[in-house]
Amino acid sequence: MIVYYLTTLAAVSAAWMGELVGRARAQSAEASGFSRPGRYWAALCATILVGVAALRWRVGVDYVTYSQSYNMYKTESIRDLKPWQEPGIRVLARASAWFHDDYATMLALASVVTVGLIVWTIYKDSTMFALSIALFILTGPWQATFNGVRQWVAVAIVFACHRAILERRPWRFLGAVLVASLFHVSAAVCILFYFVPRTRLGASRALMLMVAAATASTAYGTLLDVVSALKDNDRTLLGASGYVIEQVSPLRILVAFAPLALYLLLTRRDLLKGTDHFYINMVILNAAIMGASAGSAYVARFAAYTSVFVLIAIPRLLNMRDRRLVHLLVGVIIVLYAIFWYIETMLTPALYNFQWIFDRP
Numbered sequence: 001m002i003v004y005y006l007t008t009l010a011a012v013s014a015a016w017m018g019e020l021v022g023r024a025r026a027q028s029a030e031a032s033g034f035s036r037p038g039r040y041w042a043a044l045c046a047t048i049l050v051g052v053a054a055l056r057w058r059v060g061v062d063y064v065t066y067s068q069s070y071n072m073y074k075t076e077s078i079r080d081l082k083p084w085q086e087p088g089i090r091v092l093a094r095a096s097a098w099f100h101d102d103y104a105t106m107l108a109l110a111s112v113v114t115v116g117l118i119v120w121t122i123y124k125d126s127t128m129f130a131l132s133i134a135l136f137i138l139t140g141p142w143q144a145t146f147n148g149v150r151q152w153v154a155v156a157i158v159f160a161c162h163r164a165i166l167e168r169r170p171w172r173f174l175g176a177v178l179v180a181s182l183f184h185v186s187a188a189v190c191i192l193f194y195f196v197p198r199t200r201l202g203a204s205r206a207l208m209l210m211v212a213a214a215t216a217s218t219a220y221g222t223l224l225d226v227v228s229a230l231k232d233n234d235r236t237l238l239g240a241s242g243y244v245i246e247q248v249s250p251l252r253i254l255v256a257f258a259p260l261a262l263y264l265l266l267t268r269r270d271l272l273k274g275t276d277h278f279y280i281n282m283v284i285l286n287a288a289i290m291g292a293s294a295g296s297a298y299v300a301r302f303a304a305y306t307s308v309f310v311l312i313a314i315p316r317l318l319n320m321r322d323r324r325l326v327h328l329l330v331g332v333i334i335v336l337y338a339i340f341w342y343i344e345t346m347l348t349p350a351l352y353n354f355q356w357i358f359d360r361p
Contacts, residue, residue, distance in 0.1 A: 092113075
């Protein structure tokens with residue numbers, strides 16, 4: 001656990017220094033509004049998070065499975081793949097074999113792509129870089145990249161290209177979704193994100209959005225059923241493991257709805273503008289998906305695609321004019337999410353027992 005504590009402290013400190021540099025630069029230029037953090041501090045922050053993720057060994061629920069599949073990934077011909085076989089991981093495996101023939105290199109490359117893209121997107125789009133980095137760790141996505149490696153590469157690609165939605169560039173976003181689907185076919189459902197409203201929703205439209213999110217969750221499960229059939233995977237094995245019918249932790253559902261409470265109770269909705277509404281609507285989607293999939297941890301994995309937008313949304317919800325209140329809320333948010341992070345990590349032996357690749361026999 002000490003590795004996680006030090007990583008969190010170092011990464012958030014670097015992000016905070018970058019934010020201070022950005023603010024100072026903006027003040028010296030007499031600029032107003034959003035100021036991008038200092039690039040070198042942001043790069044240091046990314047290096048810390050990528051480095052720890054890339055140099056882990058046997059950390060993550062699926063780590064052993066990927067290590068055992070490495071030889072198959074690097075040797076299997078694309079022409080021999082069955083429909084929906086997701087060739088993206090095989091591209092990474094072959095790149096790994098070219099650079100250094102080792103499954104650990106493949107997983108390290110996946111971490112570079114995943115964590116690197118997410119931090120880069122936060123750097124570009126978050127109004128409070130340090131807080132977003134803290135949320136990246138404490139709400140779970142950073143460590144989640146250790147588990148569903150292929151899906152989180154897909155999540156990072158969709159997230160990195162979400163600006164195409166805001167700029168109304170459908171073909172660019174479609175291309176991103178198609179590339180993401182090469183790593184995990186579930187990313188295909190993300191094409192629905194293009195139709196998420198970019199304006200403030202009334203109660204009735206928000207309810208309709210939540211219903212649509214619940215429907216998308218069902219579509220996610222159905223899509224994976226179809227893919228399992230096409231790939232000749234025995235879906236009953238998942239059922240036997242209990243994963244399909246495993247209940248989602250009520251704490252996770254509560255955490256998903258917490259940003260909505262912040263929005264309804266404290267956010268100055270009259271001060272929201274521009275892209276703020278899109279991120280808030282993605283928060284609504286995320287909460288609805290978690291609520292709709294409470295009875296299946298398998299289906300709840302779809303929330304990975306929406307949970308990363310919370311990292312950008314929460315800073316935009318803290319738009320009160322009273323800066324002391326903002327600082328107080330930031331402190332409360334970090335403490336509460338830190339408690340959640342600790343509980344979730346301690347309940348997952350494959351995560352809390354961190355080992356470096358250098359410890360490999």
